[in-house]
Amino acid sequence: xxxxxxxxxxxxxxxxxxxxxxxxxxxxxxxxxxxxxxxxxxxxxxxxxxxxxxxxxxxxxxxxxxxxxxxxxxxxxxxxxxxxxxxxxxxxxxxxxxxxxxxxxxxxxxxxxxxxxxxxxxxxxxxxxxxxxxxxxxxxxxxxxxxxxxxxxxxxxxxxxxxxxxxxxxxxxxxxxxxxxxxxxxxxxxxxxxxxxxxxxxxxxxxxxxxxxxxxxxxxxxxxxxxxxxxxxxxxxxxxxxxxxxxxxxxxxxxxxxxxxxxxxxxxxxxxxxxxxxxxxxxxxxxxxxxxxxxxxx
Amino acid sequence: xxxxxxxxxxxxxxxxxxxxxxxxxxxxxxxxxxxxxxxxxxxxxxxxxxxxxxxxxxxxxxxxxxxxxxxxxxxxxxxxxxxxxxxxxxxxxxxxxxxxxxxxxxxxxxxxxxxxxxxxxxxxxxxxxxxxxxxxxxxxxxxxxxxxxxxxxxxxxxxxxxxxxxxxxxxxxxxxxxxxxxxxxxxxxxxxxxxxx
Numbered sequence: 069x070x071x072x073x074x075x076x077x078x079x080x081x082x083x084x085x086x087x088x089x090x091x092x093x094x095x096x097x098x099x100x101x102x103x104x105x106x107x108x109x110x111x112x113x114x115x116x117x118x119x120x121x122x123x124x125x126x127x128x129x130x131x132x133x134x135x136x137x138x139x140x141x142x143x144x145x146x147x148x149x150x151x152x153x154x155x156x157x158x159x160x161x162x163x164x165x166x167x168x169x170x171x172x173x174x175x176x177x178x179x180x181x182x183x184x185x186x187x188x189x190x191x192x193x194x195x196x197x198x199x200x201x202x203x204x205x206x207x208x209x210x211x212x213x214x215x216x217x218x219x220x221x222x223x224x225x226x227x228x229x230x231x232x233x234x235x236x237x238x239x240x241x242x243x244x245x246x247x248x249x250x251x252x253x254x255x256x257x258x259x260x261x262x263x264x265x266x267x268x269x270x271x272x273x274x275x276x277x278x279x280x281x282x283x284x285x286x287x288x289x290x291x292x293x294x295x296x297x298x299x300x301x302x303x304x305x306x307x308x309x310x311x312x313x314x315x316x317x318x319x320x321x322x323x324x325x326x327x328x329x330x331x332x333x334x335x336x337x338x339x340x341x342x343x344x345x346x347x348x349x350x351x352x353x354x355x356x357x358x359x360x361x362x363x364x365x366x
Numbered sequence: 367x368x369x370x371x372x373x374x375x376x377x378x379x380x381x382x383x384x385x386x387x388x389x390x391x392x393x394x395x396x397x398x399x400x401x402x403x404x405x406x407x408x409x410x411x412x413x414x415x416x417x418x419x420x421x422x423x424x425x426x427x428x429x430x431x432x433x434x435x436x437x438x439x440x441x442x443x444x445x446x447x448x449x450x451x452x453x454x455x456x457x458x459x460x461x462x463x464x465x466x467x468x469x470x471x472x473x474x475x476x477x478x479x480x481x482x483x484x485x486x487x488x489x490x491x492x493x494x495x496x497x498x499x500x501x502x503x504x505x506x507x508x509x510x511x512x513x514x515x516x517x518x519x520x521x522x523x524x525x526x527x528x529x530x531x532x533x534x535x536x537x538x539x540x541x542x543x544x545x546x547x548x549x550x551x552x553x554x555x556x557x558x559x560x561x562x563x
Contacts, residue, residue: 073427101525103466104434107459108427191438192410199431214410242397242411243370244428 075143077109083122144171144201151176158219163335169255175211205251272337297347316347328361373421383483417442425456442490445471
């Protein structure tokens with residue numbers, strides 16, 4: 069007889085999931101009360117933060133450390149973050165953790181914070197995320213509105229944490245999971261980035277200026293790195309998002325979302341801070357499709 | 367009434383019963399076809415159906431997922447499996463945890479299938495039966511200590527009031543009493559005929 073296949077899934081609470089979840093104990097209690105998810109998988113909760121707004125330090129970094137440290141123990145990971153941060157956080161994880169051999173699903177509840185006896189949209193979202201996390205498709209994905217996306221497909225459009233997406237979802241969830249793109253399968257060889265021996269890679273702290281009357285923004289890194297070239301950019305209003313970027317004296321067009329651009333730049337600057345010819349390396353790496361962030365290849 | 371059907375075993379019997387009763391159905395294939403045409407569901411698709419019928423002789427992750435969402439949303443769900451081919455682990459899991467009032471499991475042989483599906487649909491058609499399921503009849507009774515112990519345990523175990531526990535226990539007993547249901551159906555038909563005469 070076919071057996072009930074229940075995988076082990078880590079659920080990481082990194083902010084603003086439910087007003088009544090304030091620590092590990094309350095998260096344990098809440099998750100253990102959801103029989104519905106138990107039929108899908110054995111879930112193990114990790115509490116990181118109950119903040120409405122979280123940041124790279126310490127919350128996202130702690131989340132990625134949990135994923136890295138518990139990689140062998142779980143078959144997949146579901147991460148809840150505040151809705152306003154889910155895109156940026158999942159993009160950061162893509163660069164920092166690298167190409168993974170298990171599913172890591174980022175999601176959020178746009179109605180988080182509303183105190184209800186049983187937050188159905190939240191629980192339903194958790195079930196959807198778990199379904200993807202137990203699937204045979206590896207990688208980092210973002211769950212939004214019943215669909216599964218690469219984090220690089222999504223853009224915030226401001227109001228009420230609504231997002232728009234580029235292209236088609238990589239998977240659709242209705243009465244089951246339906247894969248719509250070719251996705252990598254599970255692999256024991258693809259582990260969180262091997263560079264993370266001692267610690268999770270940092271992201272450079274960047275300050276982005278307000279746009280001038282042409283829409284031009286400049287970027288300043290607040291880390292002590294020598295020889296950082298001047299970096300400015302505008303967001304082109306095309307059918308697909310495009311960043312028109314000047315690095316030193318060079319000008320390039322990058323087919324990517326603004327969130328992907330900023331996060332990738334943070335990651336690149338931090339990883340190459342001791343490099344002598346920074347301008348050349350920056351130009352090369354930013355134009356290289358490292359994790360699928362360049363939209364023409366979606 | 368709209369019913370989602372998951373059935374890769376009966377050769378369309380379940381769908382035929384629904385159509386004979388004039389009940390609208392939706393399957394995964396239909397959803398996929400609509401999606402390919404660009405017609406995507408507005409909102410959560412489980413909200414679009416009133417009930418689910420799942421043939422679960424061979425459990426899959428999709429079936430587990432459907433059960434999880436249907437239970438969460440309290441959608442009446444009929445889980446069918448062929449006699450002598452029970453998905454023991456899944457069944458044991460459903461019954462080991464509190465048995466949600468919305469999930470009914472039933473092992474079938476071919477000749478019973480249509481009747482069972484028809485019964486489920488008739489009971490859960492919100493247009494015809496909804497009013498009968500609203501608890502609006504006050505009834506006072508005394509319980510023995512033995513019965514009270516069970517009701518108290520049930521209420522605590524499944525996190526509900528004792529009144530709701532009593533209703534759940536009686537509702538489940540009715541659903542399991544095939545003799546009563548057959549006789550009751552006969553009585554209803556007789557009453558209906560008398561009214562028409």
